[in-house]
Amino acid sequence: xxxxxxxxxxxxxxxxxxxxxxxxxxxxxxxxxxxxxxxxxxxxxxxxxxxxxxxxxxxxxxxxxxxxxxxxxxxxxxxxxxxxxxxxxxxxxxxxxxxxxxxxxxxxxxxxxxxxxxxxxxxxxxxxxxxxxxxxxxxxxxxxxxxxxxxxxxxxxxxxxxxxxxxxxxxxxxxxxxxxxxxxxxxxxxxxxxxxxxxxxxxxxxxxxxxxxxxxxxxxxxxxxxxxxxxxxxxxxxxxxxxxxxxxxxxxxxxxxxxxxxxxxxxxxxxxxxxxxxxxxxxxxxxxxxxxxxxxxxxxxxxxxxxxxxxxxxxxxxxxxxxxxxxxxxxxxxxxx
Amino acid sequence: xxxxxxxxxxxxxxxxxxxxxxxxxxxxxxxxxxxxxxxxxxxxxxxxxxxxxxxxxxxxxxxxxxxxxxxxxxxxxxxxxxxxxxxxxxxxxxxxxxxxxxxxxxxxxxxxxxxxxxxxxxxxxxxxxxxxxxxxxxxxxxxxxxxxxxxxxxxxxxxxxxxxxxxxxxxxxxxxxxxxxxxxxxxxxxxxxxxxxxxxxxxxxxxxxxxxxxxxxxxxxxxxxxxxxxxxxxxxxxxxxxxxxxxxxxxxxxxxxxxxxxxxxxxxxxxxxxxx
Numbered sequence: 001x002x003x004x005x006x007x008x009x010x011x012x013x014x015x016x017x018x019x020x021x022x023x024x025x026x027x028x029x030x031x032x033x034x035x036x037x038x039x040x041x042x043x044x045x046x047x048x049x050x051x052x053x054x055x056x057x058x059x060x061x062x063x064x065x066x067x068x069x070x071x072x073x074x075x076x077x078x079x080x081x082x083x084x085x086x087x088x089x090x091x092x093x094x095x096x097x098x099x100x101x102x103x104x105x106x107x108x109x110x111x112x113x114x115x116x117x118x119x120x121x122x123x124x125x126x127x128x129x130x131x132x133x134x135x136x137x138x139x140x141x142x143x144x145x146x147x148x149x150x151x152x153x154x155x156x157x158x159x160x161x162x163x164x165x166x167x168x169x170x171x172x173x174x175x176x177x178x179x180x181x182x183x184x185x186x187x188x189x190x191x192x193x194x195x196x197x198x199x200x201x202x203x204x205x206x207x208x209x210x211x212x213x214x215x216x217x218x219x220x221x222x223x224x225x226x227x228x229x230x231x232x233x234x235x236x237x238x239x240x241x242x243x244x245x246x247x248x249x250x251x252x253x254x255x256x257x258x259x260x261x262x263x264x265x266x267x268x269x270x271x272x273x274x275x276x277x278x279x280x281x282x283x284x285x286x287x288x289x290x291x292x293x294x295x296x297x298x299x300x301x302x303x304x305x306x307x308x309x310x311x312x313x314x315x316x317x318x319x320x321x322x323x324x325x326x327x328x329x330x331x332x333x334x335x336x337x
Numbered sequence: 338x339x340x341x342x343x344x345x346x347x348x349x350x351x352x353x354x355x356x357x358x359x360x361x362x363x364x365x366x367x368x369x370x371x372x373x374x375x376x377x378x379x380x381x382x383x384x385x386x387x388x389x390x391x392x393x394x395x396x397x398x399x400x401x402x403x404x405x406x407x408x409x410x411x412x413x414x415x416x417x418x419x420x421x422x423x424x425x426x427x428x429x430x431x432x433x434x435x436x437x438x439x440x441x442x443x444x445x446x447x448x449x450x451x452x453x454x455x456x457x458x459x460x461x462x463x464x465x466x467x468x469x470x471x472x473x474x475x476x477x478x479x480x481x482x483x484x485x486x487x488x489x490x491x492x493x494x495x496x497x498x499x500x501x502x503x504x505x506x507x508x509x510x511x512x513x514x515x516x517x518x519x520x521x522x523x524x525x526x527x528x529x530x531x532x533x534x535x536x537x538x539x540x541x542x543x544x545x546x547x548x549x550x551x552x553x554x555x556x557x558x559x560x561x562x563x564x565x566x567x568x569x570x571x572x573x574x575x576x577x578x579x580x581x582x583x584x585x586x587x588x589x590x591x592x593x594x595x596x597x598x599x600x601x602x603x604x605x606x607x608x609x610x611x612x613x
Contacts, residue, residue, distance in 0.1 A: 051516045052437025059428035059491055060443060066484050067450050070461025077464060088467065134357070142350035148358045150599055154365060157591040159545035161563045162584040165570055166368045169577050175380040177367060184383075209364065270454030273547045277567070295456050298463075299552060306464070313457045324452035328445075 071317075077310035087306055099311040106308075108285055108293060115200055116289040116319075119207070119275075120268045126208040128261060131215025136245060138216070139223050149220070156213035164277035167206040168193060171278075193279055196286035203275045203287050210274065215260055222256030223249060255334040262327035269320050290316040368588075372396070372581035379577050395582025403583055406565035409475065410544050413561055414590075416479040417543035418536045421486040425535060429494020430524050434506060435516075444495070447488040458484055459552040466553055473557025481549040486539035497531035498524060537598045544590055562587045 053060075078099050086092035103109060138149050155163060170177050171192035179189040192202040226249065234244045250257075272291040275281060281288030281296055288296065290312055298309030359366075371379065372395045373388035432440050462481050463472070471477035501524065509519045525532070547563040554560055566587060569580045 049437045052431045052435035052440065055427040055431035055435060055516075055520070056437065056440065056443060058424045059447075059487065062424050062487060063443075063446055063450060066480060066487075067453070067458075070458050070465060071453065072461075073464045074457055074461040077460070087464070137350075137354070137357070140350060142347040142354060144351050145354060148354045150595070151358050152361055153595060154362060154592070157541065157595050158365070158588050159547070159563060159591065161545075161547045161566050162368070162588050163364070165566060165580055165584055166364050168570070169371065169581065170364060170367060175382075175384070177384055180382065180384055209361075212361070266452050270456070272454070272456050277547070277570070291454060291456050294460070298460055306460070310460055313454070313460055316454050317457055320452050320454055321449065324449065328448055 074310050074313060077306050078308075078314050080307060082306040084304060087304075095307070099307040100315075103308050103311045103315075108288065111285055112288050112290055112293045112312075115287060116269065116291075118200065119204055119271070119287075119289050120265060122204050123207045123211060123268050123271075124261060124264045126204075127211035127215045127264060128257075130208070130212050131260075132219050132257075134212070134216045135219040135223055136249070138220055149216075152216055153213045155210050160210070160273040161277055163210055164206060164274045167202075167209070167274075168278050171202050171205075194283060196283050199279045199283060199287040203278050206274050206278060207268070207271060211264065211268070215264065218256065218260040218263075219253065222253050222260075225256075226252050255330070258330050259327065259334065262323055262330060265323045266320050266327060269323070270316065290319075365588075368581050368584055371577060372585045374578060376576065376578050392578075395576075395578040396586070398576070398579040399582050399586050402579075403562065403565045403586070406560055406562040407586070409559045410561040410563070410587075413475060413479055413482060414540040414543045416476070417482045417486065418539045420479060420483045421490050421539040422532060422535060424483075424487055425490030426494050426525065426528070426532070427520065428491045429496075429531075430498050430520055432491070432495040433497075433499035434501070434503075434524075444492070447491055450484075450488045455485070455548050459548055462549070463552050471553075473554055475554075475557075475559050478549060478554050478557075478561070479543070481553055482543040482546050483539070485542045485546070486535070490535040490539060493535050494528065494531050497528055501527055534598065537594050541591060541594055544587075 079094060079096060080086075080092040081095045081098070082092045134152065138145055171179075173179065173189060173191045173194060176192070178192070183189060190198055192198050230248050230252075231244055234248050239247060270291055271289070272295060275287055275289060275292045276295065279287045280300070281292035285293075294309050294312035294316065296309075297305045297312060370386070370388055373391045373393070374385060375390055375392045375394070378385055378390060428443075431437065432444060458481070462477075466472045466474075466477050505523060505527070506519055509523050514522065544561075545563065546561070547567065550561050550564050551567065554564065562583070566580060566583050569576065569583060
């Protein structure tokens with residue numbers, strides 16, 4: 001990679017990576033652009049230090065007030081027994097890990113865990129390999145290739161509520177275009193969103209669609225960095241296209257692929273909007289993941305259970321951070337390499 | 338031989354590319370098609386593949402019912418951009434050029450912050466806003482929406498500004514400019530492309546936000562367009578024609594920004610930040 005590509009590769013994925021607000025892993029590809037710190041930065045003048053922190057002060061205050069404090073409030077919620085009354089007026093009794101215990105022994109826990117893993121795993125599997133196939137395809141420059149590649153970004157940039165409601169309508173049991181298409185090839189209509197058997201598959205399909213552009217952009221920019229001479233050499237040696245992919249592209253793409261997968265994991269784990277808008281985690285919890293279950297507990301019922309909701313949410317944070325730290329490590333390694 | 342053969346294979350690939358793109362964008366086409374379909378045709382079998390009896394009823398409904406939502410979203414989006422750039426740009430400059438002790442720790446905190454699931458933040462903000470009486474307020478929603486963009490923005494600014502040559506800053510210092518002056522009169526103008534990139538994404542995320550809006554503003558007087566669509570869906574007699582028309586209108590900024598952002602991101606990459 002030359003020095004300019006990282007900004008390109010990062011700023012675009014950032015768009016949605018961000019989308020956590022986008023399974024669409026949103027913008028957060030930006031992490032790729034974290035500045036490199038010189039190892040030998042030498043003694044600094046204290047005045048430079050002061051100026052440096054003066055410029056950093058807004059963001060430091062911001063992080064404490066709008067990240068650390070809500071996080072703290074969330075942990076505090078999960079350690080107390082809150083009712084609506086005590087939520088408003090205070091005075092909830094401290095109950096230690098009771099909320100976590102009740103969440104772990106809840107009959108909804110097992111299914112939610114499995115749905116979270118299946119949703120994340122299957123989404124990533126399809127997003128990644130479809131993105132990979134498209135990236136390979138787009139590296140063969142042809143007329144309109146740049147324009148078409150840009151058009152592939154559209155699903156990623158649409159507001160999630162737009163994508164989710166469009167898919168809801170397309171997957172409608174009686175009048176959806178998907179069931180009509182199935183009907184015309186002789187397949188009986190499927191209750192995509194209203195049967196417990198298919199609801200998880202439905203939200204996965206929508207999420208894969210939204211996530212493909214991120215994988216495409218990341219992998220494509222990684223492939224751009226591979227020297228064309230390697231392909232020419234492989235071709236001279238008589239390697240087929242299939243062999244060229246597995247012997248040249250894939251090994252050299254591994255660092256970028258690893259980062260794409262890890263970022264995808266972190267952002268797919270926390271997908272909420274699509275599932276909530278399409279199925280609300282239902283019917284009967286059949287598409288509930290940790291993210292929607294947590295929200296359901298806190299905001300989805302007439303009688304909110306803030307404590308257990310926060311507890312589920314904190315379990316999700318632990319999972320996301322575990323993958324996140326692996327990602328940061330991989331990122332460092334790649335930069336040092 | 339080769340030169341003769343190339344154009345033909347290229348056209349074949351273009352054909353495949355067009356088919357793939359059409360497949361990928363079919364849901365978008367369908368949204369537009371349905372937004373123009375009459376209510377009585379919405380549940381027809383077979384569906385109309387083209388808006389043959391096109392109607393603008395859906396868009397009329399948008400004009401009559403959704404304009405305030407669109408205005409609120411625009412305001413929230415712009416507010417989020419201002420807040421994000423104001424917080425992120427100085428921090429990016431500091432991390433890239435001043436590098437104070439402990440700055441590395443802050444970069445790490447920013448990376449971690451990006452990984453925290455939004456629902457956790459939403460729940461925390463809900464608890465805090467409830468006690469502060471900020472539920473349903475637009476400034477409250479702007480602050481919450483900005484949390485999506487500030488870590489990203491800071492890291493983009495830092496990456497971008499680290500490309501500014503040290504001599505430029507040194508020259509400003511020699512001319513007697515203080516840090517603040519250097520930042521405002523040299524660094525910011527030179528970083529215009531980074532400002533545009535960060536602003537575009539901050540706007541888009543705030544415009545698209547559903548989770549914070551639904552959590553923090555569902556009872557509010559001024560609600561964004563994402564909630565406007567959501568209320569439509571929640572209605573019992575779902576008017577899919579109007580829902581799809583609203584969805585199309587809500588997608589306009591994304592589409593416009595895609596075109597603009599592409600240009601600016603590309604410009605940022607090629608200009609090497611400091612040429613103009």
